[in-house]
Amino acid sequence: MVHSRGLCPGSDSCALYSGCLRAAVVFFFQVSMPKTESKSRNHMTDGLAVIHDLSLSIGTSLNLEKETASFLRGLADAFSCDRASFHLLKAGELSTEASYGLSQKEREQESRSLLLSPLLQEVLSKGEPVNLFDPALTKYKSQFVAPLRQRGTFLGALWLARIKPVPFSEQDVTIIQLLADRFSISMDRALLYQELENKNEHLQKLNAQLIKVKADWQGTFDSISDLICILDRDARITRVNRAFSARLKRPYDKLIGAACHEVIHGSDSPPLYCPFHRVMQAGKPVEQDMEVKMGDSLFAASFFPFFDSQGKLHGAVHVFRDITEQKSLKDKLFQSEKMAAIGKLAAEIAHEINNPLDYINNYLFLLSDSLPPDFDKHEYLKKMEAGIDNLAALTRDLLEFSRPQIDVFVPLDVHKVIDNSLEFAGKYIHDKRVEVTKNYGCQAGPVMGSERMLQQVLLNLTLNALDAMQANGRIMISTSCRPGRFVLEFGDTGAGIPGEHIQRIFDPFFTTKKTQEKRGTGLGLTICYNIVCQHGGDMRVSSRVGEGTTFTILLPLSGKATQADGGPAT
Ligand SMILES: Nc1ncnc2c1ncn2[C@@H]1O[C@H](COP(=O)(O)OP(=O)(O)OP(=O)(O)O)[C@@H](O)[C@H]1O
Numbered sequence: 001m002v003h004s005r006g007l008c009p010g011s012d013s014c015a016l017y018s019g020c021l022r023a024a025v026v027f028f029f030q031v032s033m034p035k036t037e038s039k040s041r042n043h044m045t046d047g048l049a050v051i052h053d054l055s056l057s058i059g060t061s062l063n064l065e066k067e068t069a070s071f072l073r074g075l076a077d078a079f080s081c082d083r084a085s086f087h088l089l090k091a092g093e094l095s096t097e098a099s100y101g102l103s104q105k106e107r108e109q110e111s112r113s114l115l116l117s118p119l120l121q122e123v124l125s126k127g128e129p130v131n132l133f134d135p136a137l138t139k140y141k142s143q144f145v146a147p148l149r150q151r152g153t154f155l156g157a158l159w160l161a162r163i164k165p166v167p168f169s170e171q172d173v174t175i176i177q178l179l180a181d182r183f184s185i186s187m188d189r190a191l192l193y194q195e196l197e198n199k200n201e202h203l204q205k206l207n208a209q210l211i212k213v214k215a216d217w218q219g220t221f222d223s224i225s226d227l228i229c230i231l232d233r234d235a236r237i238t239r240v241n242r243a244f245s246a247r248l249k250r251p252y253d254k255l256i257g258a259a260c261h262e263v264i265h266g267s268d269s270p271p272l273y274c275p276f277h278r279v280m281q282a283g284k285p286v287e288q289d290m291e292v293k294m295g296d297s298l299f300a301a302s303f304f305p306f307f308d309s310q311g312k313l314h315g316a317v318h319v320f321r322d323i324t325e326q327k328s329l330k331d332k333l334f335q336s337e338k339m340a341a342i343g344k345l346a347a348e349i350a351h352e353i354n355n356p357l358d359y360i361n362n363y364l365f366l367l368s369d370s371l372p373p374d375f376d377k378h379e380y381l382k383k384m385e386a387g388i389d390n391l392a393a394l395t396r397d398l399l400e401f402s403r404p405q406i407d408v409f410v411p412l413d414v415h416k417v418i419d420n421s422l423e424f425a426g427k428y429i430h431d432k433r434v435e436v437t438k439n440y441g442c443q444a445g446p447v448m449g450s451e452r453m454l455q456q457v458l459l460n461l462t463l464n465a466l467d468a469m470q471a472n473g474r475i476m477i478s479t480s481c482r483p484g485r486f487v488l489e490f491g492d493t494g495a496g497i498p499g500e501h502i503q504r505i506f507d508p509f510f511t512t513k514k515t516q517e518k519r520g521t522g523l524g525l526t527i528c529y530n531i532v533c534q535h536g537g538d539m540r541v542s543s544r545v546g547e548g549t550t551f552t553i554l555l556p557l558s559g560k561a562t563q564a565d566g567g568p569a570t
């Protein structure tokens, strides 16, 4: 027989058991064998060497299946067994885990009968080895079943069988039980390792699921175009979505931990209307309760209470929806409905005034022609004529407002339209000693429009600016391009518009010019706004009392336009 040696990698427990085994072998060899039987002693030495190797090979692998198969093979070899099997106790029942000397088919049959055999049941109930020798038995004359125990627990059993009538000797039994105990330790270790492996695999799966869930959640959070931030109980930001940090132009890291009011309102304390504390007290959402301005945009802000997994109120989720476009459409709709109603009324009034005004004008002319030469109240006539002129201007504006004359739109160079309008208003500008500066930043890509109508807008803006300024003021006109838009800014250094008026300046008949010398109709800006809208554009205003006013007109560009790289164009 050829034996291999040195299979054990030399673990502590392996070395310990190897030592025990050697001691057992020596004892067995010295005490039980007569010194004269040297041939049989050599034979025994060989056998013991196999057992020694076998013992060393136990525990070299954490793979239970591999380890069991090689152990059974080794045992069967060393103890001249024809069959061997290994049975594990699982959930109170023995199952066959590995076998030697049995085909797959035999294994199934044998296992079934073996598992039911009184032999195995005896080992199972008593926990003691059973050595059976009966030459009268048909199949296996000699059988040995060793229990496998570890840490006081019965793990399973080892079955060895010989077909020939050669009984398992006492020494065989001692050594097999010793090996079985050694194998129990290794098996217990392998089972623990397997359990650990299973747990680890389960944990890894859970971890992968967790990573995916987190990525899904983050992806969803970041895909929302509304601005979202999560606040803790002190209204400090704990998390924001991508839209939030992009719109506020602040990196994520700089937002975390910052106070909400500082980030949103740029203030040291929250605004009085902030519903955060209301949400925290009631634990109920406050939806679209307030409008918040950030830069040029207007947002509807909502608060939702944020509960943790235990249902404890943890903070709040603050959501901002951009309603700039929606609001401007709403305003436009409201404005155009108002215009339509007022326009109808204005047309009727203009018509009613125009006819009698014509008679008055004609009869005044006739009357002034037929006056005696010594008539000395000519200033009365002059005042009457001025009144008639004012009324005529009013009816003209009313008609323009109610039934605007819409020209055919042609490609226009807006800079030329501005220059022409300024030339037209040149006398008034000069009389008031006002300086005009121009900065034409947008290459005059064509704007489709009516020169007459746009001139009317610029003239109205110029006259309003002049009315708002003392002598030596300044009018600043600049143009720039935004994608698809021609932007015209018309600023002055006048008195500015107070907050309570600014919402109303585009309303028909809103005027603050009610003095004896200057009576406004309040239709100038209404007409401007209508003209800009008819051009598909938009008109906005910003003003600071005591500093001045700027009107911004956005007109659609019909071709490519680029930002001029040069300096001011005057
Ligand atoms: N550049 C400006 N600076 C300060 N206030 C202005 C300016 N432009 C307009 N306003 C305010 O807006 C109001 C409405 O202007 P709008 O041009 O519609 O009418 P008006 O100038 O009063 O009358 P009209 O144009 O018929 O002479 C003005 O009365 C004025 O109070």
Ligand SMILES: [Mg+2]
Pocket (backbone or CB within 6 Å): 460, 463, 464, 520, 524, 525
């Ligand atoms: Mg005006």
